Amino acid sequence: MSVTAAAGFDAAGVAAGIKRTGALDLALVVNRGPLTHAAAVFTSNRSQANPILWSKQIIADGRVDAIVLNSGGANCFTGSEGFQVTHRTAEAAATALGISAGDVLVCSTGLIGEQLNPEVLEEGVLSAVDRLAATVDAGLSAARAIMTTDSAPKTVIVEGGGAHESGGERKGKGERDEGKRVSRDAGAAATSSTFTRDQTTGWRIGGMAKGAGMLAPGLATMLVVLTTDAVVSASDLDAALRAATRVSFDRLDSDGCMSTNDQVTLLASGASGIAPAAADFTAALTSACRDLAQQLQTDAEGASHDITIEVRGAATEDDAVEVGRAVARNNLFKAAIFGNDPNWGRVLAAIGTTRAPFDPYLVDVSMNGVRLCHAGAPDAPREAVDLTPRATHLLIELHAGEASAMIWTNDLTHDYVHENSAYAS
Amino acid sequence: MSVTAAAGFDAAGVAAGIKRTGALDLALVVNRGPLTHAAAVFTSNRSQANPILWSKQIIADGRVDAIVLNSGGANCFTGSEGFQVTHRTAEAAATALGISAGDVLVCSTGLIGEQLNPEVLEEGVLSAVDRLAATVDAGLSAARAIMTTDSAPKTVIVEGGGAHESGGERKGKGERDEGKRVSRDAGAAATSSTFTRDQTTGWRIGGMAKGAGMLAPGLATMLVVLTTDAVVSASDLDAALRAATRVSFDRLDSDGCMSTNDQVTLLASGASGIAPAAADFTAALTSACRDLAQQLQTDAEGASHDITIEVRGAATEDDAVEVGRAVARNNLFKAAIFGNDPNWGRVLAAIGTTRAPFDPYLVDVSMNGVRLCHAGAPDAPREAVDLTPRATHLLIELHAGEASAMIWTNDLTHDYVHENSAYAS
Numbered sequence: 001m002s003v004t005a006a007a008g009f010d011a012a013g014v015a016a017g018i019k020r021t022g023a024l025d026l027a028l029v030v031n032r033g034p035l036t037h038a039a040a041v042f043t044s045n046r047s048q049a050n051p052i053l054w055s056k057q058i059i060a061d062g063r064v065d066a067i068v069l070n071s072g073g074a075n076c077f078t079g080s081e082g083f084q085v086t087h088r089t090a091e092a093a094a095t096a097l098g099i100s101a102g103d104v105l106v107c108s109t110g111l112i113g114e115q116l117n118p119e120v121l122e123e124g125v126l127s128a129v130d131r132l133a134a135t136v137d138a139g140l141s142a143a144r145a146i147m148t149t150d151s152a153p154k155t156v157i158v159e160g161g162g163a164h165e166s167g168g169e170r171k172g173k174g175e176r177d178e179g180k181r182v183s184r185d186a187g188a189a190a191t192s193s194t195f196t197r198d199q200t201t202g203w204r205i206g207g208m209a210k211g212a213g214m215l216a217p218g219l220a221t222m223l224v225v226l227t228t229d230a231v232v233s234a235s236d237l238d239a240a241l242r243a244a245t246r247v248s249f250d251r252l253d254s255d256g257c258m259s260t261n262d263q264v265t266l267l268a269s270g271a272s273g274i275a276p277a278a279a280d281f282t283a284a285l286t287s288a289c290r291d292l293a294q295q296l297q298t299d300a301e302g303a304s305h306d307i308t309i310e311v312r313g314a315a316t317e318d319d320a321v322e323v324g325r326a327v328a329r330n331n332l333f334k335a336a337i338f339g340n341d342p343n344w345g346r347v348l349a350a351i352g353t354t355r356a357p358f359d360p361y362l363v364d365v366s367m368n369g370v371r372l373c374h375a376g377a378p379d380a381p382r383e384a385v386d387l388t389p390r391a392t393h394l395l396i397e398l399h400a401g402e403a404s405a406m407i408w409t410n411d412l413t414h415d416y417v418h419e420n421s422a423y424a425s
Numbered sequence: 426m427s428v429t430a431a432a433g434f435d436a437a438g439v440a441a442g443i444k445r446t447g448a449l450d451l452a453l454v455v456n457r458g459p460l461t462h463a464a465a466v467f468t469s470n471r472s473q474a475n476p477i478l479w480s481k482q483i484i485a486d487g488r489v490d491a492i493v494l495n496s497g498g499a500n501c502f503t504g505s506e507g508f509q510v511t512h513r514t515a516e517a518a519a520t521a522l523g524i525s526a527g528d529v530l531v532c533s534t535g536l537i538g539e540q541l542n543p544e545v546l547e548e549g550v551l552s553a554v555d556r557l558a559a560t561v562d563a564g565l566s567a568a569r570a571i572m573t574t575d576s577a578p579k580t581v582i583v584e585g586g587g588a589h590e591s592g593g594e595r596k597g598k599g600e601r602d603e604g605k606r607v608s609r610d611a612g613a614a615a616t617s618s619t620f621t622r623d624q625t626t627g628w629r630i631g632g633m634a635k636g637a638g639m640l641a642p643g644l645a646t647m648l649v650v651l652t653t654d655a656v657v658s659a660s661d662l663d664a665a666l667r668a669a670t671r672v673s674f675d676r677l678d679s680d681g682c683m684s685t686n687d688q689v690t691l692l693a694s695g696a697s698g699i700a701p702a703a704a705d706f707t708a709a710l711t712s713a714c715r716d717l718a719q720q721l722q723t724d725a726e727g728a729s730h731d732i733t734i735e736v737r738g739a740a741t742e743d744d745a746v747e748v749g750r751a752v753a754r755n756n757l758f759k760a761a762i763f764g765n766d767p768n769w770g771r772v773l774a775a776i777g778t779t780r781a782p783f784d785p786y787l788v789d790v791s792m793n794g795v796r797l798c799h800a801g802a803p804d805a806p807r808e809a810v811d812l813t814p815r816a817t818h819l820l821i822e823l824h825a826g827e828a829s830a831m832i833w834t835n836d837l838t839h840d841y842v843h844e845n846s847a848y849a850s
Contacts, residue, residue: 047777047785077773077785079802112770113803257757260774331756331837332682332845339846345537348502349685352472360472360502377504378538412756414839420757421764 002155004139005206008269013141016124018072024145028128035270038064039237043262049076062234143208160203203230231275248289256329302415315401319356324407334412340387427580429564430631433694438566441549443497449570453553460695463489464662468687474501487659568633585628628655656700673714681754727840740826744781749832759837
């Protein structure tokens with residue numbers, strides 16, 4: 001039920017006609033309060049889409065009543081005409097909802113450099129307002145409406161108490177390695193029925209995400225909306241969101257390409273009447289973000305391996321992240337994994353491009369539990385590694401300190417090239 | 426005739442048995458003097474192969490009598506045993522030639538993390554010494570012996586007077602866009618017969634190169650040997666080589682991956698007896714390096730487009746290079762070009778990841794002469810661009826200053842993925 005899992009939120013997803021296919025392409029999420037606190041983080045790309053420019057202004061006061069999201073066009077590099085389209089979209093929602101356009105965020109995703117038709121968006125917004133509901137279906141429709149090349153909607157629910165459910169409708173692209181998952185709160189196994197609103201005894205976080213390519217730090221081509229009925233101030237929401245995204249979406253680096261449209265938004269209604277401790281809220285939010293990040297990784301365009309790069313023994317966490325990213329962006333390594341080739345030399349060549357302190361003759365490299373390189377020299381034979389499972393674990397031990405980090409990426413495949421060479425057509 | 430085009434140099438290429446295929450795999454170039462001045466530049470990767478560690482010590486005094494190069498194995502991350510292999514290779518050449526091992530450079534290329542058999546290398550060196558000659562064929566055999574996934578040997582000859590010949594045996598992979606080439610000295614069109622030694626009236630530079638992947642700055646997976654019979658001091662050779670590589674090999678960024686084994690070596694025999702002006706020598710050397718760099722680009726693994734990224738109007742040259750590299754490393758842009766899709770939005774998204782000063786609403790982007798984006802908004806329709814030719818020209822006008830730079834890269838293709846997923850097999 002995604003964003004409607006938390007009390008106080010209505011949602012809708014409609015086919016506004018932006019996509020030629022007639023698929024759902026416009027989502028609306030409305031915070032019915034009593035609180036309308038909000039926080040957001042944005043792409044660090046300096047080429048920013050019009051909805052990013054708009055939303056950065058809107059979020060400044062920490063109040064958001066509604067958010068409109070469209071797929072089918074990024075509204076980026078569309079000049080002042082494009083900014084007007086974003087503005088008109090927010091105005092349409094505000095008028096229909098009886099709120100201020102200054103409290104309406106807008107997100108867009110799709111091809112850069114194409115004008116969106118403002119009338120189509122306005123009509124879509126009106127249609128979405130008509131269908132607003134707090135139901136499971138409404139939340140799922142919203143999650144579907146933001147999809148581009150995603151193969152399935154991505155949703156998550158985290159109970160303040162610890163239970164956790166993710167992506168009920170996700171299509172399996174292969175086995176998930178639950179043993180390697182980072183988040184998963186401890187607690188009772190959650191089922192859908194656990195999360196009907198009547199049974200709520202605490203507070204919740206619900207969320208939806210889209211993104212299946214251009215997944216790189218400073219976010220990714222991702223749009224994420226997280227909702228909570230916890231009582232949290234706007235400034236605490238901001239702190240929690242920055243802490244959570246730093247170790248989740250910002251550790252996802254599918255293809256090294258940073259988008260112009262990324263936005264992660266967190267809305268708080270306070271409808272549960274419960275004010276959790278900041279640490280508890282941040283932990284639950286981090287769990288939700290990690291879950292969505294891993295759904296994005298699993299659905300990355302054309303990927304045949306989900307690669308967890310674990311860097312241990314770095315001098316600092318920043319060093320560990322830099323090393324992990326360098327490997328995650330190495331096309332030769334990624335192509336080798338596609339071919340089930342445990343080519344650890346390419347890992348070391350990538351590490352050598354970083355500024356992280358390390359001695360090439362102390363480094364160990366393991367894949368899927370087999371140590372292939374010890375102290376900078378060959379160790380186990382390549383044949384000992386089985387790279388046929390989709391879940392791939394690369395462990396780099398730098399022996400330069402005590403810090404560690406994980407980066408999630410994918411392999412470089414024929415399908416990646418195909419999907420991205422045909423995207424605009 | 427490659428490295429033997431300059432007077433004073435002998436060369437050989439033999440099948441030592443390092444490659445299982447029986448192909449040529451060991452090259453030797455000997456400087457017969459009267460001078461034995463030399464300079465070299467090395468990969469900036471901090472993971473460096475044993476031959477790099479060796480050669481950096483040897484070049485320190487500016488004297489080199491001979492250089493041994495092998496394909497079939499990188500001798501990188503092979504521990505102290507691997508360093509001994511390099512040492513023994515140099516000793517074998519020194520003993521056979523009656524020189525000091527301290528004046529013998531070694532280069533290796535191939536897979537990382539596999540030990541080379543020192544006896545095989547030693548026998549190969551002896552065989553190469555037996556076949557040393559100053560002939561066209563000897564130079565060509567040396568150029569062939571350093572090939573890995575190269576489809577053809579890469580050679581160049583530049584006359585001090587201005588004539589220029591490149592890659593006589595190169596296989597055409599498509600049309601070369603001569604109009605866009607940077608170097609090509611002015612002067613009479615050169616033919617092979619122009620370059621027989623008897624007709625020499627001045628000084629020359631000859632060269633050979635290998636490299637067909639991992640082409641990125643701080644060199645690339647490239648081994649290059651340049652020879653000259655000009656009279657130039659070791660320190661002047663060093664200055665000229667750094668100036669030439671900075672605007673040639675360092676501007677080639679095929680796949681963003683930096684190798685552990687790259688080395689560009691320049692040897693001067695002084696046999697012409699002519700001491701050119703430093704500016705003339707540097708210009709000729711730059712011409713030779715650019716020619717070889719473009720041969721490397723044209724032969725990049727799996728590529729179907731040779732992309733020249735021209736950045737104009739940058740605040741500084743460094744900014745222009747950073748912008749060009751960011752685009753050259755953007756997989757989404759590269760996949761789009763493979764699909765003949767002029768997706769200029771991906772260019773702007775890549776520019777936005779740099780630190781270069783620019784205003785997204787002033788940028789112009791053109792492909793193959795058609796301006797697709799003007800002042801940050803759509804200009805000509807995508808359909809107006811023909812991306813079917815192999816030679817692709819991307820022009821980025823930042824309107825942030827007066828500096829410019831060119832970066833050469835390739836598209837991201839199915840064949841790139843295939844070749845690099847199957848490399849080790």
